[in-house]
Amino acid sequence: xVFTMHRAxxxxxxxxxxxLVISCAPHSVLTPALVGHxxxxxxxxVSWCRQKNLPVNVDxxxxxxxxxxxxxxxxxxxxxxxxxxxxxRKLNIETDYIITGNLDGAIVxxxxxxxxxxxxxxxxxxxxxxxxxxxxxxxxxxxxxxxLTAGLQLIHIH
Numbered sequence: 621x622v623f624t625m626h627r628a629x630x631x632x633x634x635x636x637x638x639x640l641v642i643s644c645a646p647h648s649v650l651t652p653a654l655v656g657h658x659x660x661x662x663x664x665x666v667s668w669c670r671q672k673n674l675p676v677n678v679d680x681x682x683x684x685x686x687x688x689x690x691x692x693x694x695x696x697x698x699x700x701x702x703x704x705x706x707x708x709r710k711l712n713i714e715t716d717y718i719i720t721g722n723l724d725g726a727i728v729x730x731x732x733x734x735x736x737x738x739x740x741x742x743x744x745x746x747x748x749x750x751x752x753x754x755x756x757x758x759x760x761x762x763x764x765x766x767x768l769t770a771g772l773q774l775i776h777i778h
Contacts, residue, residue, distance in 0.1 A: 649684075649700070649701065649702045649716075649717060650680070650682060650684060650700060653744070653746075653776075654680055654700070654744060654749075655680055655681065655682050656679070656680060656776055656777075656778070657677070657678075657679050657776070657777045657778070658676075658677070658678050658679075658680065658749055658774040658775065658776055658777065659675075659676065659677040659678075659774060659775065659777045660675075660676055660748075660749075660772065660773050660774035660775055661673050661674060661675055661676065661772075661773070662674035662675075662676055662752075662753045662770030662771060662772045662773075663770055663771045664728075664768065664769070664770045665769050665770060665771060666766065666767075666768055666769055668762050668763045668766065669728060669731060669733065669763065669768060670731060671728050671730060671731060674690070674691045674727075674728075674753060674770045675689070675691065676688070676689070676690050676691075676740075676753065676772060676774060677689050678690075678695065678698070678719065678774070680700050680719075684699055684700050684701070685698060685699060685700075686698030686699060686700050686719050686721060690723060690727060690738050690740075690753060691726075691727035691728055691729075692725060692726050692727060692728060692729040692730075693723040693724060693725045693726060693727045693734075693735075693738075694723070694724040694725055695721045695722070695723065695724075695738065696721060696722045696723075696724050697721050697722050698719060698720065698721030698722075699719070699720050699721065700717060700718075700719050701717065701718050701719075701720065702716070702717060702718075703715045703716060703717050703718040703741055715741040715742055715743050715751055716742075716743050716744065717741070717742050717743065717744065717749075717751075718739060718740065718741045718742065719738075719739070719740040719742065720737070720738070720739050720740075721737070721738055722736060722737055722738075723735055723736060723737060723738050723755070727755060727768060728768070731763065732763075733763060733768060735755035735756050735757055735767075735768060736755075736756045737755065737756040738753060738754070738755050738756070739754050739755075740752065740753050740754070740772060741754070742772065742774075747775070747776075748773050748774060748775055749772070749773070749774040750772065750773050750774075751771075751772050752769060752770065752771055752772055753768070753769065753770040753771075753772050754767055754768075754769050755767055755768040755769075
């Protein structure tokens, strides 16, 4: 086997990038207590939405995927992750976990409120998942474009 400079560069590149790939791989944060069906309500806190109750039902799977509904929208490509968000640390409201995903359909159908993505930063206290629901959107502009925010409490439903 001839050892060429080209092969040496590939080996060096692999040696340098492999630790980065391993450290960036998603780590399982799930305990058996978190896996299962969770349901509850979010209290919508934005003034431009007349509806104040946001039903949330999610299934957290052992592989970290999450399915379910947020309001009237279906949650797709959902993930349960360790929350490493810098914004929470800056505001001193860091949470341990975050559920992220896409929203298919209107989140509040009766008012025509549709958003593309959702983030639910949360903590588990041994009984409840508590946190918030934050959708994609802008900080200004009202019902047609603003972030929809709700406080959240979910209970494990067997």
